[in-house]
Amino acid sequence: MIRPYLARLARELDFDPSLSRQVVQEVEDHLREAIERDPVADRLEAERRAVARFGDPRAIAAQFAVVSLAALARRVGLAAVLLIAAVFIAMKARLAWYGVVPFPLAEEARALGEMVLAIDRWAFWLAVLAGLAGWVYIGVRRTPGGFTREYSAQLRHFSLLCSAAAAALVVCVAADGVLTSLRLIAAQWSIASLVPLISVAIEIACAAVLVSRLRAMARHAARTARLAPAA
Amino acid sequence: MLKGHLDMIVLAALAPGPAHGYAVIEEIKRRSAGAFDLPEGTIYPVLHRLEQAGLLAGRWMTADSGRRRRVYELTRRGEHALAERRAVWEQFSDAIGSLFRGSRTGKRPA
Numbered sequence: 001m002i003r004p005y006l007a008r009l010a011r012e013l014d015f016d017p018s019l020s021r022q023v024v025q026e027v028e029d030h031l032r033e034a035i036e037r038d039p040v041a042d043r044l045e046a047e048r049r050a051v052a053r054f055g056d057p058r059a060i061a062a063q064f065a066v067v068s069l070a071a072l073a074r075r076v077g078l079a080a081v082l083l084i085a086a087v088f089i090a091m092k093a094r095l096a097w098y099g100v101v102p103f104p105l106a107e108e109a110r111a112l113g114e115m116v117l118a119i120d121r122w123a124f125w126l127a128v129l130a131g132l133a134g135w136v137y138i139g140v141r142r143t144p145g146g147f148t149r150e151y152s153a154q155l156r157h158f159s160l161l162c163s164a165a166a167a168a169l170v171v172c173v174a175a176d177g178v179l180t181s182l183r184l185i186a187a188q189w190s191i192a193s194l195v196p197l198i199s200v201a202i203e204i205a206c207a208a209v210l211v212s213r214l215r216a217m218a219r220h221a222a223r224t225a226r227l228a229p230a231a
Numbered sequence: 232m233l234k235g236h237l238d239m240i241v242l243a244a245l246a247p248g249p250a251h252g253y254a255v256i257e258e259i260k261r262r263s264a265g266a267f268d269l270p271e272g273t274i275y276p277v278l279h280r281l282e283q284a285g286l287l288a289g290r291w292m293t294a295d296s297g298r299r300r301r302v303y304e305l306t307r308r309g310e311h312a313l314a315e316r317r318a319v320w321e322q323f324s325d326a327i328g329s330l331f332r333g334s335r336t337g338k339r340p341a
Contacts, residue, residue: 019279022301026252026275029300033253034271036296055270063276071283143280145237 012061065224077135120175127168134161249304
């Protein structure tokens, strides 16, 4: 009776495999202890009683879904801030390199360069503001005991802020890519060109990681949605 | 009503020292004289949520039975949170007690 119960609990918790393993191990210990301490002589009856007292696996999984989503959202919020900071460092490193090895813009590309630079700056500061707002917003929220309409709305707001940060970061990285290309096209290829290229590659990787984290959170939320009570 | 106070109940049950989930439930039953007889599975999400909030610290250990067991204990933040909630609860309980005592004497407010 214990094994099928634990298997069902594991199935209900499949939205978070590592949490599922930990919870199943904890619950198994609980149920075995409850059976050992049950004064009833019939082992099967003791197992039945322990499982009945523990409750419906789906209801328990629904409560864990909120805990799991909250932990993931906090991790995504922190990741957004760190990844935006990493993009900033890569940008600053590239600019510092231009101070050592100049890669001037060609005269005919100057107007385009200035326009792209303006887009780059606005997009970066939008990413910073949205990313910080999302991180603080989810960081100060208390995790409720179960799915509530209010908490679902909070998660939606957080997703919107993070999506705005990610979209702005993608625009910023794309603009950096264009600006770097304009400088490299105008210059002779040399080993010194690797530094701007690597810095742009780092920026692209940061933006890609943020987008993939957001997609993973959306998938996670979709998997847990079946456990939320109908509105 | 009990649901809204589960965090405080679990923190209070862990105040005497570290315990695993089953022991927490037994402690709640014992100290409430059986009044709080919850579905046992509801305690585990609360333990995980409080751990995530930094109010509890959990660690795996091996029990005498040889089974792997997760034991929880209050962190410094958890002790502060429990003290705060206890103070608020006592204030609330005193206020309600006063209201009930007033209604028993049948006196009407002026």
